[in-house]
Amino acid sequence: MALAAPARGTSVQGRGDAQLRAGLRLGLRTSAQTxxxxxxxxxxxxxxxxDQDDALQALQDTxxxxxxxxxxxxxxQEAGATFLFYSMWKVVLTSLRLPPTIPHPGARKMAxxxxxxxxxxxxxxxxxxxxxEDGDLLGRLVTARDPATGSAMPARLIVDNVVTFLMAGHxxxxxxxxxxLYLLALFPEWQERVREEVRRVAGGEETGRDDIGKLQLxxxxxxxxxxxxxxxxxxxxxxxxxVALDGIKLDKGATIIIPIYVVHRHKLLWEDPLKFDPSRFxxxxxxxxxxxxxxxxGAGPRTxxxxxxxxxxxxxxxxxxxxxARFELPDGEAPVPFARITLRPKNGLTLKVTSL
Numbered sequence: 001m002a003l004a005a006p007a008r009g010t011s012v013q014g015r016g017d018a019q020l021r022a023g024l025r026l027g028l029r030t031s032a033q034t035x036x037x038x039x040x041x042x043x044x045x046x047x048x049x050x051d052q053d054d055a056l057q058a059l060q061d062t063x064x065x066x067x068x069x070x071x072x073x074x075x076x077q078e079a080g081a082t083f084l085f086y087s088m089w090k091v092v093l094t095s096l097r098l099p100p101t102i103p104h105p106g107a108r109k110m111a112x113x114x115x116x117x118x119x120x121x122x123x124x125x126x127x128x129x130x131x132x133e134d135g136d137l138l139g140r141l142v143t144a145r146d147p148a149t150g151s152a153m154p155a156r157l158i159v160d161n162v163v164t165f166l167m168a169g170h171x172x173x174x175x176x177x178x179x180x181l182y183l184l185a186l187f188p189e190w191q192e193r194v195r196e197e198v199r200r201v202a203g204g205e206e207t208g209r210d211d212i213g214k215l216q217l218x219x220x221x222x223x224x225x226x227x228x229x230x231x232x233x234x235x236x237x238x239x240x241x242x243v244a245l246d247g248i249k250l251d252k253g254a255t256i257i258i259p260i261y262v263v264h265r266h267k268l269l270w271e272d273p274l275k276f277d278p279s280r281f282x283x284x285x286x287x288x289x290x291x292x293x294x295x296x297x298g299a300g301p302r303t304x305x306x307x308x309x310x311x312x313x314x315x316x317x318x319x320x321x322x323x324x325a326r327f328e329l330p331d332g333e334a335p336v337p338f339a340r341i342t343l344r345p346k347n348g349l350t351l352k353v354t355s356l
Contacts, residue, residue: 238256
């Protein structure tokens, strides 16, 4: 993968931990800001998309720096939402082996949104003097050097990385948080157990960086939520050479559709697959499972590059929210899964939020 390859080379070894610490710090801070709004009574309910705002702000700070201006934040949010809304058409065209340049609904809006995203990233990049702002990704990409040649990453590739991380990271993390909070509201006994774990580990204090790795039940709950409602419900791959899969011969260039949503709910892979049961993700349970039975971040050499970061960010936000708020389902609230690029509630999700 060309994107982010130089940043992962030997010349920047040891920086990954700092990047993850920055993400945790920003995730904790962002969720704390959300809770402050609940305490002040500005919200009686969790608005559809509010979790997306939290995830996007944390991600913007981690990728571009906490000093990002309000105008740039709005540009990224608005352009990103437009771009992702129409991007499914590109997937359809690709799966049908049609040129992605074929006109489709929203094509012009999508092109304008993509251009605006790149322009915003380019403007932020131009303001940098080559340094890193509190460990943000942009600064690390600017200072990264290819271990083989010693050359810096071209500005075009830096912008490619930034836009990719913003779009993919924001959308998937926010969807994972949405469905996790829904399930915890649906099963309050699990919500209470996670809340008790967070408070016990944190010792009555605010959740800190050192606490996140000790939250085993929270980790299992988040993983089980992503099993039932995988943020990316379908993966697509194209064969680069003729291959036979279980006796079925595929030519070079064949499109393979991997229905993650179905795999995660298949009765041959999971016992009582429609049941919400975080105990599936104890270390013992995971050890005896086929490695491709659970693929919320994909599998193989193209596994999501931000998987570890996404899990840490999601756990940090959930731990802070659950410590200080209770989430309940209003009467009649029954979100319907709707698959685009990601799996979202068709008409959004509304939760009753009570400050603790």
